[in-house]
Amino acid sequence: MKSHFQGKSFLKESDFNQTELETLIDLAAHFKYLKKQNIPHPYLQGKNIALLFEKTSTRTRSSFTIAANDLGAHAEFLGQHDIQFGKKESLEDTAKVFGRLYDAIEYRGFSQNTVEKLAEFSGVPVWNGLTDDWHPTQMLADFLTIKEHFGNFKGLTLAYLGDGRNNVANSLLVTGAILGVNINIVSPTDLQPTNDIQSIANDRALKSGAKLLITDNIQKGVEGVDVLYTDVWASMGEESSFEERIKLLLPYQINQQIVDMTKNNNTIVLHDLPAFHDLNTTMSQEIYNQFGITEMEITDEVFNANYAHQFDQAENRLHTIKAVMAATLGHLFIL
Numbered sequence: 373m374k375s376h377f378q379g380k381s382f383l384k385e386s387d388f389n390q391t392e393l394e395t396l397i398d399l400a401a402h403f404k405y406l407k408k409q410n411i412p413h414p415y416l417q418g419k420n421i422a423l424l425f426e427k428t429s430t431r432t433r434s435s436f437t438i439a440a441n442d443l444g445a446h447a448e449f450l451g452q453h454d455i456q457f458g459k460k461e462s463l464e465d466t467a468k469v470f471g472r473l474y475d476a477i478e479y480r481g482f483s484q485n486t487v488e489k490l491a492e493f494s495g496v497p498v499w500n501g502l503t504d505d506w507h508p509t510q511m512l513a514d515f516l517t518i519k520e521h522f523g524n525f526k527g528l529t530l531a532y533l534g535d536g537r538n539n540v541a542n543s544l545l546v547t548g549a550i551l552g553v554n555i556n557i558v559s560p561t562d563l564q565p566t567n568d569i570q571s572i573a574n575d576r577a578l579k580s581g582a583k584l585l586i587t588d589n590i591q592k593g594v595e596g597v598d599v600l601y602t603d604v605w606a607s608m609g610e611e612s613s614f615e616e617r618i619k620l621l622l623p624y625q626i627n628q629q630i631v632d633m634t635k636n637n638n639t640i641v642l643h644d645l646p647a648f649h650d651l652n653t654t655m656s657q658e659i660y661n662q663f664g665i666t667e668m669e670i671t672d673e674v675f676n677a678n679y680a681h682q683f684d685q686a687e688n689r690l691h692t693i694k695a696v697m698a699a700t701l702g703h704l705f706i707l
């Protein structure tokens with residue numbers, strides 16, 4: 373029997389239905405258990421995997437590498453400046469070569485079109501490690517973290533505050549809509565999701581019953597929510613927008629006052645990371661020198677509070693990425 377996922381790519385959330393995403397999240401929980409118990413799970417023995425990164429990464433790169441090792445595969449890191457791709461060799465030719473050499477490809481970069489074309493021309497499973505539009509492996513980790521904390525998704529509401537039109541916001545809106553988790557995108561009108569993204573999400577919410585709210589009204593957006601979520605105010609490649617973003621987004625910073633505005637004592641805080649919560653990075657120092665602020669999307673106080681679970685999310689990147697790799701390449705007998 374062929375597994376339902378075998379040979380498939382993982383390019384964006386909307387390619388999957390509720391049962392499929394739930395299956396991957398539950399498979400990840402199983403792999404987490406196996407890892408903690410030191411039970412070997414070498415489902416990808418002998419496989420070779422290309423890790424193609426046009427943008428930098430800590431968690432995604434490490435998770436794909438460790439997951440490959442744990443599954444018995446070999447992962448080869450190919451950074452932006454290491455290969456001919458884009459400079460001397462076209463996307464199509466590179467994809468065809470990779471399809472002959474590798475069993476699967478991870479891609480992180482700018483254009484969603486690139487990851488889609490890699491899948492089309494390589495003929496092997498391609499996994500999206502983040503594009504300008506979507507961050508689908510992040511979603512599996514985030515919703516696994518939410519499920520671990522609350523037990524299930526029923527009746528939960530997540531409010532995302534900040535840049536409401538970046539990859540993480542898009543992915544949260546659509547994934548919540550698929551899984552039946554209510555999503556509030558709380559952002560200034562200039563930074564709200566595009567009509568295209570809203571229409572994909574609305575369509576999926578009709579099936580799952582998720583309630584979606586796009587608002588610039590913070591009080592309305594955060595009251596009663598179970599999860600507060602934020603991300604950087606300027607994504608990779610948009611660093612020149614910090615001045616404008618700081619002006620627009622300061623009121624949407626997740627600080628203790630916003631946490632209190634939920635009026636819910638059980639609210640948790642999530643962040644996909646990396647986060648600007650102190651001055652311990654060169655970039656946050658530059659921002660401080662230019663604009664005089666010591667924290668951006670999340671205050672250090674909230675980041676270090678016991679209700680903040682960003683490091684659980686970071687750990688869950690490994691287990692969820694492993695689930696995607698094994699399900700699409702490991703001949704697992706799962707639905």
Ligand code: CP
Nearest residue numbers: 429430431432644645
């Ligand atoms: N959250 C996330 O994707 O982290 P990296 O950019 O470090 O991979």
Ligand code: NVA
Nearest residue numbers: 538540603607608645
């Ligand atoms: N929105 C962020 C996510 C980083 C994991 C970015 O694209 O830079």
